[in-house]
Amino acid sequence: QKIMEGRDADIVHCLRCFTCMAERASTATRRCTVNPLIGRELDGTEIQPAPMKKKVLVVGAGPGGLYAAYTAARRGHQVILCEKESEVGGILKSEQAIPFKREMYELGKTYERLARQAGVEIRLNTEVTPAYAAKEKPQALIIAAGSCPFVPPIKGLDGDNVIIVNQYYKEKAKVGNHVIVFGGGLAGCECAIHLGQEGKEVELIEMRPALAPDANVRHRPLLLAQVEKYVHVHTQYKGLEVTPEGVLCQDPQGQRILVPGDTVICALGQRSRTDVVEALRDSAPFVRVIGDAAKVSTITNAVYLGVLGCPRYLI
Structure with missing residues (x-):
């Protein structure tokens, strides 16, 4: 009508x-x-x-x-x-x-x-x-x-190389070619896919064993298929510190590992x-x-x- x-x-x-x-x-x-x-x-x-x-x-x-x-x-x-x-x-x-x-x-x-x-x-x-x-x-x-946005008191998360995911639309010109998305919920996964589609090398860090538990049952399988296509995933990685070289994490075995990247997108929830x-x-x-x-x-x-x-x- x-x-x-x-x-x-x-x-x-x-x-x-x-x-x-x-x-x-x-x-x-x-x-x-x-x-x-x-x-x-x-x-x-x-x-x-x-x-x-x-x-x-x-x-x-x-x-x-x-x-x-x-x-x-x-x-x-x-x-x-x-x-x-x-x-x-x-x-x-x-x-x-x-x-x-x-x-x-x-x-x-x-x-x-x-x-x-x-x-x-x-x-x-x-x-x-x-x-x-x-x-x-x-x-x-x-x-x-x-x-x-939820921004926990993690050292370096207030650095010049960090962009809060809600502010990405204002600061996308600052994003480098190797990006770390810090947080693997729905918002983090979708941002990571977008960056991968733009040709960026994307690392996705998530403390939990599974990605996007907040996505609905129909959307999630399609979302994860795109994540697999465009993103390097690090689940059960606990972020300890953000540095100019990337994010220092603790892996599932308790070892400290640096996930490298020149830009960090903080997507740790609301x-x-x-x-x-x-x-x-x-x-x-x-x-x-x-x-x-x-x-x-x-x-x-x-x-x-x-x-x-x-x-x-x-x-």
């Missing part, structure tokens, strides 16, 4: 994330990351008008915050969405430098468009503090402040922004914490909580 009407920009594109197939295989249910209402059109979950219009303040314009703002606006509320950075998308912004993940970056732009069309006021470069919330006096506050949550927890009569701010998880989880964060009996 959107194509027939010339509204191509309003189409919410598939991410090829395999969530629909993976969850149906394991639970006999189906979810879609980009459309949380799909398959539930007849069970009362369609967006309903709110009985009373309220002022809703949403903190953070990642996927969860954008979808929560969109949902609240569709219910008829006055919605203000604040983002402390100059662009919406949250962690999705980091996907723009990896061609096979660019749909995830574009999802943020699509949700922004839908939110604006629904009447959401988006304020960029705006950090919500307790004083800011007190000035706005929202009747409902949705905290979608996301997560921040931590919830609990500092923001605690600061704002009492800033409105109704407060809901969603997405990575509640628990580091997936885009799917953030988007679904974006709907559940606007329950019809409260907002």
Whole structure:
């Protein structure tokens, strides 16, 4: 219908994330990351008008915050969405430098468009503090402040040859020809594959015996096949120190081994922004914490909580 009407920009594109197939295989249910209402059109979950219009303040314009703002606006509320950075998308912004993940970056732009069309006021470069919330006096506050990279106190991890994986899109020009990806979760594996496809020599260090345990059951075999094609893998290697020559590790036998490389990509996971949550927890009569701010998880989880964060009996 959107194509027939010339509204191509309003189409919410598939991410090829395999969530629909993976969850149906394991639970006999189906979810879609980009459309949380799909398959539930007849069970009362369609967006309903709110009985009373309220002022809703949403903190953070990642996927969860954008979808929560969109949902609240569709219910008829006055919605203000604040983002402390100059662009919406949250962690999705980091996907723009990896061609096979660019749909995830574009999802943020699509949700922004839908939110604006629904009447959401988006304020960029705006950090919500307790004083800011007190000035706005929202009747409902949705905290979608996301997560921040986990950077453990390993010697040298703050060196000039280290790039945090979330910042790769800003600093990719600094990446040399021999790269170490430090962390073998989903984000680390995908970054390693991308670097290998670009012709880099890539080393992947992971402390656990298996790679990408956070990938879903359908995606993981395809991911690991690409890792095998492009990457030198070092599992059960514990990183001890980052040096200009590479990462000093302890191997499974307890021996110290230097994994060589001129650039280190730190991909050791994310931590919830609990500092923001605690600061704002009492800033409105109704407060809901969603997405990575509640628990580091997936885009799917953030988007679904974006709907559940606007329950019809409260907002």
